[in-house]
Amino acid sequence: MVSVMEIYQLLPKTNCKKCGLPTCMAFAVGLLGREKTIEDCTPLLEEAKYEKKLEGLRELLAPILSADATETGMIIHDEKCYGCGNCVVACPVNVANDPKGTAIGRGPVSGKAILMVEDGVVKCVNVDECRRFGPNKVLCSACIVTCPSKAIEFI
């Protein structure tokens, strides 16, 4: 799990406001929440003295920015997943949207499930339905705590 402090340490810490935010700390929060991108910090890109920091920041944020991460910051580590479907069945959105399928332990039947097991591993679809999505997000952890192999994390 990447922390705001870790990101902040790799920023210029000049509070120059070029990114549109008042402080580097606010920018760090923005980066973590994926509301800002590294490119929004122009000094970091343009000034040679920040080269090392930029490199470190890209490395730190790689998992967040990778294609694996959904818009909620969910990362599914395929290589760890058992395909057991615990998260699929425990997910409150699935329970509400798919009462005759995933809610009772079976494969999805309604077309509205957001987690399902495909090719032996879990997959997230319709991510905008996830309780962690959007401005009114809830820090739901149903899919994390039910996993036998720590295959799911949110960043």
Add this chain to the structure above:
Amino acid sequence: MAFCTGCSLLCDDIEVDFQGGKIKKTMNLCRKGHAHYDSLGVDRLAPAVDGSSVGIDEAVSAAAEVLAGAENVLLFGWGNSTLAAQGAGVKLAKKLGCVIDDPSSYSQGLITEKILAGDFPTCTFDDVRNFADVSIYWGDDPSSSHPRHMSRFSYFPRGEKRQRGYEEDREAIVIDVRKSPTAQIAADGFFKILPGGDGEFMEALMATLGGKIPKVEDKKKMLNLGTKLRKAKFGVIFTGPGLAHSLGGDLAGFASLVGRLNELTRFSVIPSLSDYNSRGFNQTLFDKTGHVNGVSFKNGVDHGPEFGIAKYLDACDAVMVVGSDPAAVLPGTLAKKLAKVPMVAVNSFKNLTTDIAKVTVPTAVAGLEVGGSALRADGLRVEFDAFVESDYLPDVEVVERMMEAV
């Protein structure tokens, strides 16, 4: 919809896109089931006699010859066979007047026998999903062995009387020597015991249920467990290989515990069996003989540990292994004994046992290449169809052909 014969849960909600001899996409198959489907093209067994390739007909006749020419034959395996093949296997044993056995004789057979005999109350997985509020996994790690156990039935799904989700409606208790993936999920419900400490744990639990202070380190946790079990409306104990091997042949303590729990409330026992149709073999043989394994048809029906593979290897002069790999599982010293007995191996895939067989007879993979029926670990009969065509013979046909030939 397709079926999965990858374990004894026999999942029936599988979707498979199969094109050009390859699995393109699957839905709802767990990782283990997915590998089972993917295995179709891997290490397939070919008909052979003494290491030389032959046609299937020749292999079947050579197999029949091995069996017919011996005095003390052992027919072993059967957990990965269809109910029809198991039935034919018992008939073949009768006809040959020989011994028939399965891996339960050296592992979980005693518990299964008590369930089939009605000594331990039991129920179906569907009952578990609908009603169970306490699931005890004892020496059992279904997350690894039966990946969809907890999501389909025993912990996470909503059911008739379990509408509020697992946090409010269910308890998972894991008793194990290590923090298994299942124990990981149970969190506070995990009771770590010492290797071989199952009997001691039972005693402490019995004392707790009897209103005494248990002689354990964490008395509070044990007393809490006692309260949970006493208050359970519908409890289930899933018995895994860890429990069976720890108890060995002495089920008295476990039987008292199950008895006591059923005086207080209702508790069922369901075995966690590995092969997809282990339960089917145990039931088939039980229906015919009153025993789940280790039966000799030499003089009527005889049963005892001397007819289990571990002991009978000393006496037998021919063995047929069906859908099993005892050479890989038995202790090395016993596997060496097995290698010295003239052997017929019937299987879909190559393994250490088929490697040491005199005659190998390949079969179709049940549930994938050929239909049939099987008993789920809870005893429910499941019928399944093939989803892909195959030239391999169904297992039942191989056994029936042998019966005609001997």
Add this chain to the structure above:
Amino acid sequence: MAGKAEVTVITYRGIFQEVEEALGMYSEGYRDQSALVVLDKGEVKELGVEDGQPVILENGFGKVVVTAKLSEDPHPGVAFMPSSPWSAQLASGEVGEDGILDLKRFRAQVSKANEAVTTIEEIGERIRAA
């Protein structure tokens, strides 16, 4: 000079091992998931055993070389091993009165190995040997 430690080995089944078994028990993947032992890091430190390195496991029933995995959580005196043809070589061949085999638990000595991990072919040869 590295010594030996006596441990109680408990066998278990892991899903990735079962997956590799289905995909071919003669594969490297199956060996990687099966021919291993989880050891208490603190306990085997003085034996010179390192994570990912081969170790010898032996007792009166047999001997195999498997890969050591060192765990941070202490479990002194106990080691965990996937139940497999490798663990079977060390399991007791003594059959209880009731016919039950103790395949889940055995004592073994562990020491640093200067040889490669035992292959399944070698186990097959041992079984076939007179």
